Amino acid sequence: MSYKNILIDREGSLATLTINRPNKLNALNKATISELHQAFDDLDKDHDVAVIILIGSGDKAFVAGADISEFADFSVKEGKQLAQDGQDLLFNFIENLSKPVIAAVNGFALGGGLELAMACHFRVASDNAKMGLPEVSLGVIPGYGGTQRLPQLVGKGRAMELIMTAGMISSERALEYGLVNHVVAQEELLPLCKKIAGRISNNSPVAISYAIKAINAGFKNDKNGYAQEIKAFGNCFGTADFKEGTTAFLEKRKADFPGA
Ligand code: COA
Secondary structure, eight states: OOSSSEEEEEEETTTEEHHHHHHHGBBHHHHHHHHHHHHHHHHOOOOOOOEEEEETTTTEEEEEEEOHHHHHTOOOHHHHHHHHHIIIIIHHHTTTTTSSSEEOOOOOOTTHHHHHHHHHSSEETTTTTTTOOOGGGOOOOOOOOSHHHHHHOHHHHHHHHHHTTTOOHHHHHHHHHHHSSEOHOOOOOOOOHHHHHHHHSSSSSHHHHHHHHHHHHHHHHHHHHHHHHHHHHHHTTTSHHHHHHHHHTTTOOOOOOOOO
16 A cells, blocks of 8 residues: 555564655655554564554654644544544544554654653654643643643643643653653664563563453543453463463473464
């Protein structure tokens, strides 16, 4: 499938998805959200893909937000629909993907851009990155999960301050807050993400997908994370990956997971 606003690069079991609207600082318009949904769906179903890295094109921005030009004259009804569609199609979709998604935050991650990075399973940033949720400066609030995921990641007080001030924080501050896991020079960003991806891909894809589910369940009010963990833990015992992982350990060799 060919895309207008994104690029997909494949290297073995690693897929790198690049949001490619550099002239608009990779702002998320409707078409880009729809293309990202399609691409994530395809990669999730592809047995040969183990890890996905998401990055913005150029060296200035990951994503500078939702495309303001698209919603400036929306009604209340259209505003609700915009948030609902975005959450369903992309933000919750990524969070619940069975494959790990790493956000490589290579510059501005503002508004919908930071929300997108937060929907990924974890984040690595370049040292020039700037992050924030400036929506209240536009008279609106974060609508792609930002009011929920930011407090989960950095704590309620810090999230309140960041959202109320509409301020931006540096990647160093984001590291201190736990919003990103690592900060490196821009040229080292993709190599580090790929190194982490390589380490992930040595492990059981099925067990990883269950771990994602169990961890996510703990952050949902309508789910019991411990119950989800017990169910997923039990399910692992019925997988070929578990058989291979335990057999390989007992035979003192490296596991070669079938991913089933
Ligand atoms: N939506 C639509 N277009 C955007 C955008 C967004 N969120 N962010 C940047 N752009 C566009 C600009 O309009 C400009 O387009 P143009 O050249 O056709 O005029 C282009 O990207 C470059 O941005 P510019 O503002 O000229 O770059 P800058 O280096 O001066 O400033 C930012 C960078 C990130 C500080 C600034 O672009 C900005 O504040 N963007 C909006 C951030 C925001 O509020 N996001 C939350 C949206 S809910």
